[in-house]
Amino acid sequence: MILLALDTASAATSVALVDGDVILKFARHVDARHHAELLAPMIASVVAGCAVDAVVCGVGPGPYTGLRVGVATAQSLALAWQVPVVGICSLDAVAYAARAAGVTGEFIAAIDARRNEVYWARYGDHRLAGPFVNRPGELDPQLLTLPWVGVGADPQYPDATALAQLAMPLLLAEVPLAERITRLAIHGTDDGATAKQLGHKQLLPPYPLYVRRPDAVAGAKA
Amino acid sequence: MISEPLVLGIETSCDETGVGIVRGATLLADEVASSIDEHARFGGVVPEIASRAHLEAMVPTIERACAVAKVKLSDMDAIAVTGGPGLVGALLVGTASAKALALALGIPVFAVNHLAGHLVVDELEHGPLPDSVIGLLVSGGHSSLVQMAGSDFQSLGATLDDAAGEAFDKVARLLGLPFPGGPWIDEVARSGDERAIAFPRGLTAAQDGAANRLNFSFSGLKTAVARWVKQQEQAGTGVSVPDVAASFQEAVVDVLTQKALAACQDTGIEHLVIGGGVAANSRLRALALERAARIGVSVRIPRPVLCTDNGAMIAALGSRLLVRGATASDLSFATTSVLPIETVVLNVLN
Ligand SMILES: [Zn+2]
Numbered sequence: 338m339i340l341l342a343l344d345t346a347s348a349a350t351s352v353a354l355v356d357g358d359v360i361l362k363f364a365r366h367v368d369a370r371h372h373a374e375l376l377a378p379m380i381a382s383v384v385a386g387c388a389v390d391a392v393v394c395g396v397g398p399g400p401y402t403g404l405r406v407g408v409a410t411a412q413s414l415a416l417a418w419q420v421p422v423v424g425i426c427s428l429d430a431v432a433y434a435a436r437a438a439g440v441t442g443e444f445i446a447a448i449d450a451r452r453n454e455v456y457w458a459r460y461g462d463h464r465l466a467g468p469f470v471n472r473p474g475e476l477d478p479q480l481l482t483l484p485w486v487g488v489g490a491d492p493q494y495p496d497a498t499a500l501a502q503l504a505m506p507l508l509l510a511e512v513p514l515a516e517r518i519t520r521l522a523i524h525g526t527d528d529g530a531t532a533k534q535l536g537h538k539q540l541l542p543p544y545p546l547y548v549r550r551p552d553a554v555a556g557a558k559a
Numbered sequence: 560m561i562s563e564p565l566v567l568g569i570e571t572s573c574d575e576t577g578v579g580i581v582r583g584a585t586l587l588a589d590e591v592a593s594s595i596d597e598h599a600r601f602g603g604v605v606p607e608i609a610s611r612a613h614l615e616a617m618v619p620t621i622e623r624a625c626a627v628a629k630v631k632l633s634d635m636d637a638i639a640v641t642g643g644p645g646l647v648g649a650l651l652v653g654t655a656s657a658k659a660l661a662l663a664l665g666i667p668v669f670a671v672n673h674l675a676g677h678l679v680v681d682e683l684e685h686g687p688l689p690d691s692v693i694g695l696l697v698s699g700g701h702s703s704l705v706q707m708a709g710s711d712f713q714s715l716g717a718t719l720d721d722a723a724g725e726a727f728d729k730v731a732r733l734l735g736l737p738f739p740g741g742p743w744i745d746e747v748a749r750s751g752d753e754r755a756i757a758f759p760r761g762l763t764a765a766q767d768g769a770a771n772r773l774n775f776s777f778s779g780l781k782t783a784v785a786r787w788v789k790q791q792e793q794a795g796t797g798v799s800v801p802d803v804a805a806s807f808q809e810a811v812v813d814v815l816t817q818k819a820l821a822a823c824q825d826t827g828i829e830h831l832v833i834g835g836g837v838a839a840n841s842r843l844r845a846l847a848l849e850r851a852a853r854i855g856v857s858v859r860i861p862r863p864v865l866c867t868d869n870g871a872m873i874a875a876l877g878s879r880l881l882v883r884g885a886t887a888s889d890l891s892f893a894t895t896s897v898l899p900i901e902t903v904v905l906n907v908l909n
Contacts, residue, residue: 373651377658377890384662401607402648405614409655412618417632417663545614 341389341414342501343380345372345407346399346427347448347487352379353497354387360498361387372403376410389418393504395495396424397546398456398468399448404545411543423504424541428458428468428487430499435460435486437499444484448495456548459483470548504540564636564881567624567660568874569617571653572645572673573699574604576616578624579871581878586683587628589864589871592616599738603728606646613652621656624870635666639877642670642888642905643898644700650894658890667887669877670905672898673868674701675712677834679879680872681861688859689830695819696900697843698835699724699739702775702815704822705900707832710883712900715822716773719762723811723837726777730784730807734800744804745840751801753809753842758783760814773822780810812843816850823856832859834872839863880904 339361342353348369354361362383366375394411397404408424415422431446443465447457450470458467459480563583570577574595580588594612598604625632640657641650654670661668678694693715694705702718721729724741731740736747761776784807791798819831831851837843844860851858865871885904892905 371893373655374891374893376655377662380659381662381890401610402651405610405648406651406655409614409617409652410659413621413656413659414663416618416621417660547611 338390339387340391340393340501340504341380341384342393342497342504343376343407343411344395344427344430344495344497344500345376345403346395346397346495349495350375350379350403350407351495351497352376352383353501354383354389355498355501358502363498365496369400369403372406376406380410380414389414389420391415391420391504392418392422393500394422394424394543395427395430395497395500396541396544397427397448398450398470398548399427400451401545401547408543408545415543422543424543425500425503426458426464426468426541426546427495427500428456429464429503430495431487432458432460432464433499433503434496440484440486442484444486445480447485447487468546468548561636562882564878565630565634566637566639566874566878566881567621567632567635568870568872568877569621569638569640569653569657570673570676570868570870570873571613571617571649572641572643573649573868574598574609574612575868576613576620576653577868577870577873578620579869579874580624580628580630581683581871581874583878583882584682584687584875586871586875587630588624589869590620590624590627591869592620595739602732602738604646606648609646610648610652613649617652617656621660632660632664635660635664637661637667637669637877637881637887638664639669639671639873639880641673641676641873642892643673643895645673645894645896647894647896650896654892654894662890667881668890669880669885670888670892670894671873671876671880672712672900672903672905673873674703674898674900675903676872676876677838677866678705678707678832679876680834680865680869681832681859682879683871683875684861684865685859688832691826691828692830692832693819693822693826693828695815695831695833695838696835697723697815697833697837699728701835702777703900704773704819706822706826706828710880710885710903712903714900715826716775716818718775718777719771720776720778721781723775723777723815724835726781726811727837729781730804733785733788734798734803736800741837741840744808745842747801748805748808748842749801751799751803751805753805755799755802756787756806758787758806758810760810763814763817773818773825775814775818777811780807808840808842812840812846815843816847819847820850820854820856823851824854829855830857830859834861834866836867839866876903
């Protein structure tokens with residue numbers, strides 16, 4: 338099973354093509370303002386004519402503009418290829434990469450939310466709480482005694498290979514659900530039903546985890 | 560070169576998620592999902608709400624358009640998408656989707672100018688445009704006069720302040736009519752007297768000079784309406800909303816038609832096409848036809864549903880570009896909130 342994974346939830350744009358445990362191709366660019374320009378050419382060079390069986394997308398939380406570029410791209414690729422598309426919490430990818438880098442025990446995974454805020458979630462064996470968005474000053478001081486990964490340290494960014502490795506066993510184990518996942522991706526809302534049916538919290542519908550409510554400032558029409 | 564290409568067009572520059580499918584200049588599907596109801600209580604379009612709604616509507620709208628057109632995505636010859644102008648966050652949803660479709664299907668993508676789409680969409684209703692034609696583009700964000708020849712668009716004039724549609728929205732709010740105001744003014748004006756109040760016609764006086772002959776200005780008109788309403792209220796004489804609406808609307812369409820026909824006379828071009836949301840206004844349509852007939856100019860205006868933002872206009876423009884052998888956009892193209900009408904298709908703007 339060949340997975341195409343992509344993430345745009347942080348300053349990084351990352352794309353991976355993975356076959357089982359084997360990373361076939363991987364690309365990453367760090368540029369917080371140009372996900373939209375970088376992503377499609379990166380996918381084109383990573384996929385390079387290879388047949389993809391499923392698309393996995395980081396659904397944040399992350400700054401919305403870049404995040405939506407990734408999610409819209411993943412949904413549309415899956416639609417055109419007629420393959421399933423699933424979401425993975427991008428903080429789970431940070432946590433996965435942290436574990437792989439040797440972080441043990443409880444810790445916090447975080448992604449810069451801009452505007453002096455941070456998206457974060459607490460991890461032990463699995464995600465214990467979150468995702469949330471806060472100003473650093475609002476956080477319970479106890480949380481600050483835990484190790485933090487993803488802010489000012491490596492692994493700083495969600496990584497598409499981590500997404501693929503999180504999604505792969507779930508997709509392999511639950512092939513009959515693939516069609517339902519596709520339908521959910523196309524018509525559904527984020528009720529978490531598919532993730533629950535899979536008995537796992539990591540697989541999500543391919544829609545952004547916004548966490549914040551939208552700012553309401555009206556503009557004009559073109 | 561394919562003479563009758565199958566093209567899917569995506570439009571997400573504002574609050575409408577539009578997906579259109581054309582074969583050559585034949586319209587096969589025009590599906591639109593609007594988030595306008597979610598914006599009404601803010602009195603304007605809220606970019607973040609629009610962007611969220613676009614992402615939710617994008618794939619279902621593409622699927623609906625394919626079902627209506629009875630075609631498969633794998634049948635497409637090209638994808639066209641609005642590259643600008645518009646709200647950047649909203650544009651990014653459509654362009655990301657368009658790039659993904661083009662890359663997955665192995666077909667070209669044309670990132671096109673929304674404004675040009677508003678004029679070219681008329682080909683879906685009335686067939687190919689003449690070789691040379693004057694375009695009057697009137698919408699909430701734009702009021703422009705354009706000279707079109709093939710894929711070459713030249714600006715002849717534009718608004719110096721408010722767009723015509725913006726003036727409609729502001730005056731509607733002043734009169735207590737709902738947002739968006741254009742259709743309401745049109746409706747209410749039917750029972751009013753357009754000669755009741757002599758509102759000013761911006762940039763039509765001799766002293767405005769030749770330089771502004773084809774430019775527009777609507778902010779003075781908007782201020783005049785506000786002042787008039789206030790004076791009536793202070794005098795306790797009451798305000799006839801239909802009369803104000805009709806007189807205001809007459810001032811706008813009088814200027815629009817005068818200047819569009821002046822552009823025809825200046826250039827010697829005998830064809831006029833009108834596009835954009837304000838082109839749905841019934842009084843503009845009637846007055847343009849009446850005045851143009853007097854000087855032997857032909858007028859083409861698409862039916863109202865094609866005047867508002869939609870994917871069909873983008874597909875129509877993509878098809879026209881493909882047939883004329885235009886170069887497609889690179890997958891790295893950037894969207895842009897401001898885009899001059901002269902730039903019909905974006906390549907790489909970096
Ligand atoms: Zn428009």
